[in-house]
Amino acid sequence: MENRPTLADVAAHAGVSKSLVSLVMRGEPGASAETRRRVLDAAGALGYHPDSRARLLRSGRSRLLGVVFGIQHAFHADLVTALYSAARETGYELALSAVTPGRDEAEATAGLLQDRCEALIMLGPQTPAAGLARLAARLPVVVLARGVRDESVDVIRTADAEGLHQAVDHLAVLGHRRIVHIDGGRAPGAAERRRGYRAAMNAQGIGRHIRIIPGGLTEEDGAIAAREIGGDTTAVTVFNDRCATGVLDVLARRGDKVPGDVSVVGYDDSHLARLAHVDLTTIAQDTAVMSRLAVQRAIDRIDGAPVAQRAVVVPPHLVVRGTTGPPRA
Amino acid sequence: MENRPTLADVAAHAGVSKSLVSLVMRGEPGASAETRRRVLDAAGALGYHPDSRARLLRSGRSRLLGVVFGIQHAFHADLVTALYSAARETGYELALSAVTPGRDEAEATAGLLQDRCEALIMLGPQTPAAGLARLAARLPVVVLARGVRDESVDVIRTADAEGLHQAVDHLAVLGHRRIVHIDGGRAPGAAERRRGYRAAMNAQGIGRHIRIIPGGLTEEDGAIAAREIGGDTTAVTVFNDRCATGVLDVLARRGDKVPGDVSVVGYDDSHLARLAHVDLTTIAQDTAVMSRLAVQRAIDRIDGAPVAQRAVVVPPHLVVRGTTGPPRA
């Protein structure tokens, strides 16, 4: 593991100046074919790889997009996957920084700032708006999958209220009246999903059956909430797929048939929902579109390009699978 | 978005030299308390964050440990969480690079090499031994949660066979005889777990009941395998918790009581197993210890410290929860 060769080594080996080597290595025009060949030969012979740190330091840019995500969040995994694809052809790289039980958002963010990321993409951040605004004063910040009122950050999110509207409408069309919502507490998006649920119930003329059971983000939250579901309830809309899985589990254990006795609708269309044995009807957030928009927005901000609207709301869509059906006659 | 403040800006603002600022920012001794305070105040006021590229370029080191992990793997999430804690006080930072459905290990690795990571920690890599050896020729490679015979890479893993031994013994002591194993196919560790299962069954004198059903890593694999479980089977050991969840789900749906009719043991003690409504008896891999060992080994290799044994095997331990009990009389 000896010292790596530098550009100067290559220059010496090829008998040309550093500038020429620099040009050739970047594939820029301005060097003769003969020189080009000599340089590439030398580089190959020495096993030379440019040092990106030095390169970026000099050019004053990092071409790095920082991504802050929750490592325990299945949905974030889907988004990160999509973000990698979205970044692929842009000339920017992703720098991942995870939020874990022992590493908060501030720490995750600080790491990315040190790496001189040119913009930050934050997935469902918990940081209060004021904190985000402070960050946004330093570099472009794009918040994904959470609404933020603050004017200084960009937001790409799903029309959460609309999503619950679709869920309720789907159930109502099937004939359900007693539709309960298990919510996400204070999680990002939870308030809007509650709002959408209420509005849709009222719009369907079944506002008197509105009932919201406190839930959360995890299977466990869903399991606890499921025990509160009354016997006359025929359908449940749940904050997210993970929570819905907990609900399904408790229903199965107590012998309730799904969708025979109770229909269930999740949210996210995460990996979980697609599993054959779960086969969960759910509201899909379009991760591919959202990720593409987030990356594009970050780059636009970096380039100082004009941006028409600070917040982009992506419509969700209903994915009907096996956990919804007509109520028992 | 004006230019980020540099160390020189802070120095000017605090009325001291760049050297002092450098010392203070790194927490090195050699500056008076008064100076230290002035510098930190100035840094805070300007919102200064050191530029890691410049810092590392100058010092000739990156102090970066590259981590390659599967973003869809719940167990990897646990490991990454533990790795962050383990790295915390070492002076090294983690650089995360995810493997996703659209981004293979080679790509994930290449990114980390460009960033000049000083060592690589790979979680359950799929790369064949030859590929790992090639990598290891360039920088220290520590493989976590997978066995690799190749002499050139370090390995930190759980004694998988021992884990299944404990699972089988636990069930046998409860009185089970007809114990089935749902395996992990070609996943890292699967072969050794199969071996452990067989050995333990033989050791218990119930080798004639050995039966292995092909499974996999996911809930879905577990669900499919569960349908193959015969009516006389009283207990199942499953490749991992995620797969076990699928098994539990199918059992619940077909009305089998757990542990009344069938006992189930998982593997990993992941988040999943601990959920109150899952409450899965499982074999715990000690992520804290494994992560600490992995980080320490990487640093030892970087420092050229002598290493006694290339491979470290961490003993797993049984965590008894609610999915195991005596067989029905």
Place this chain on the structure above:
DNA sequence: TTGAAAGCGCTAACAT
């Protein structure tokens, strides 16, 4: 305890 000066490996101006 403090400061001045010399680079790390590279790219961007400016020569030639």
Place this chain on the structure above:
DNA sequence: ATGTTAGCGCTTTCAA
């Protein structure tokens, strides 16, 4: 088409 000269922002001598 090629070479020379400055730095990027920081750490590291070395002197004071």
